[in-house]
Amino acid sequence: MIVGLPKEIKAEEHRFAITPAGAEILVQSGHTVLIESGAGLASGFDDDIYEFVGAKIVSSGRDIFEQAEMILRVKEPQPSEYELLREGQIYFAYLHLAASPDVATAMMERGVIGIAYETIQNPDGTLPLLTPMSEVAGRMAIQEGAKYLEMAQGGHGLLLGGVPGVDPATVLILGGGNVGINAAKVACGLGAKVYILDVNLERMRYLSDVMPRNCFIVMSKPATIRDLLPKADLVVGAVLVPGGRAPILISSDMLNIMKTGAVLIDVAIDQGGCFETSHETTHSEPVYIQDNIVHYAVSNMPGALPRTATVALTNATLPYGDRQ
Numbered sequence: 230m231i232v233g234l235p236k237e238i239k240a241e242e243h244r245f246a247i248t249p250a251g252a253e254i255l256v257q258s259g260h261t262v263l264i265e266s267g268a269g270l271a272s273g274f275d276d277d278i279y280e281f282v283g284a285k286i287v288s289s290g291r292d293i294f295e296q297a298e299m300i301l302r303v304k305e306p307q308p309s310e311y312e313l314l315r316e317g318q319i320y321f322a323y324l325h326l327a328a329s330p331d332v333a334t335a336m337m338e339r340g341v342i343g344i345a346y347e348t349i350q351n352p353d354g355t356l357p358l359l360t361p362m363s364e365v366a367g368r369m370a371i372q373e374g375a376k377y378l379e380m381a382q383g384g385h386g387l388l389l390g391g392v393p394g395v396d397p398a399t400v401l402i403l404g405g406g407n408v409g410i411n412a413a414k415v416a417c418g419l420g421a422k423v424y425i426l427d428v429n430l431e432r433m434r435y436l437s438d439v440m441p442r443n444c445f446i447v448m449s450k451p452a453t454i455r456d457l458l459p460k461a462d463l464v465v466g467a468v469l470v471p472g473g474r475a476p477i478l479i480s481s482d483m484l485n486i487m488k489t490g491a492v493l494i495d496v497a498i499d500q501g502g503c504f505e506t507s508h509e510t511t512h513s514e515p516v517y518i519q520d521n522i523v524h525y526a527v528s529n530m531p532g533a534l535p536r537t538a539t540v541a542l543t544n545a546t547l548p549y550g551d552r553q
Contacts, residue, residue, distance in 0.1 A: 231261045232550070233297025235290035236268040237304055241512040243271035243535040244303045244542065246322070247550075251543040253282035258551050263287045263297060272539035294318075301550055303542065304529065305332045316340030321550060323347055323362075327474045328501040346546060348472045356471060358549065360407050361541035365531040367411030367467065370494045371419070373525055374400070374463040377492045377516055383523045385490025387462050390420030397421045399460050403449065403478050403503060404467035405432050408496050410440075412465045417441050424457055454478060459486050466495040466503040474501040481505045484520040491522055498526040 232255055234246050245268055247255075252262050262284040266276055276286045287293050294300065294313035302322040306314060308331075314320065317340060324345035326333040336343050346358035356363075371389070378398065380386035391397035400416040402409045405427035416423045417440065425440070426449035427433050437446045447453055458464070458479070468475050475497035484506060495507040502508075506519050507526045512533050516525050531538035 231263065231296055231298045232301050233263040233287075233293035233299070234268060234301050235265045235293045237302065237532075238290070238307050238309070239304045239529065242304055242529050242532045244529075244532050244538045245269045245272045245274070245535065246301045246303050246539075246542065246546070248272075248540055248543045249274055249278040249282050249284075251547045252279055252284045254547060255551060256283035260551075261285065263293050265290050265293055269539075272535040274539075299550075301546075303532075305329060306335070308335075311335040311339065314339040314341045317342065319344060321346070321546075323499075325499045327470075327472060328499060345472070349549065350471065356407075358545050359469075361545045362531045362538065363407035364411045365534060365538050365541060366496050367408040367413075367465075368415050369530050369534065370408070370412045370465045370467075370496055371400070371415040371463075373515070373530075374465065374492050374494050375419070377523050377525060378462060378490075380490070383490065383516065383518050384492055385462070385488060389416065389463070398462035399457075400424070400463045400465065401454075401457050401461040402426065402465045402467055403454070404469065404497075405429070405436050405446070406467060406469055408467035408469070409465070410436065412467060412496075413440060413444055416463075417444050421463075424461075426453060426457075449478075455483065455486065458483055459488070461491060462488065463492045463494070466493065466497045466507075468497050468503045469500065475503045477503060477505050479504045479506075481520070484522050487522055489521040493522055493524050495524070495526040496530065499528040502526060 264284050299319040305324045319342045321344045375389045378384035387398050389398045398421050400421045400423045402425045405425045423444045433446045495502045497503040509528050510526045
């Protein structure tokens, strides 16, 4: 198969879909691998390394779309690329079509075979290709939340872990999946008081067994969210409905009961967001303040950490891409 990897052109997306080690495995499996020149630079991989392992460097993304039987990528096609898609071509990437109906329509009109990383499931219901980016995004959510709690960033000036004699921040995590548990690990490690809300009792039992004593596992209900919001300094939206839109768990009216300068991190924004007041932001302009609450809603959070994310992504996606 001819596998093509054009540059990522979505704003501030620095990840790449494959490492040189991954490209070498595809070549050894008999695939022709086409890589657009310079596509891996942000992740620390230059063209020479890809050529050394047998990939072919192509000067333009248009040429790759014209030749490739399968496009292997991180993000969905952008509007300027719709015309490049062709019938029967496989597009293998994070698509998040529930939150992007225009992309879904364009792919259907062009007859593309879309395979979304985030919808591939194991027999036990786990999401193997979403997991690595969820791990990155969850840990990053606490990094970003801690930063935006600083008064200079719009927050109310609270150190996440506190210091001796001063209470730590309270972190509320909505969802106990891969994003939630990774966010909780970092927040707990910094010394915050952490609440994880979930609706799956089996998952809650597991979290109760593995999380430290400063992490409290609670059944998620609207009343519970309303009770905890006034105490929360940082809220991480980590809910996921595989292939579907994220549910709204915090309405605009509920911001009125929160502390001035509290921070909302909506990791679910690529699935529509779980806060009613969320709208997509970028790495260059990641936050806005509404009703005295700091909102962070960057849809491609791991794109800011391409060296980590590209390796983690390739480790997960390569076995599936090699099967096509």
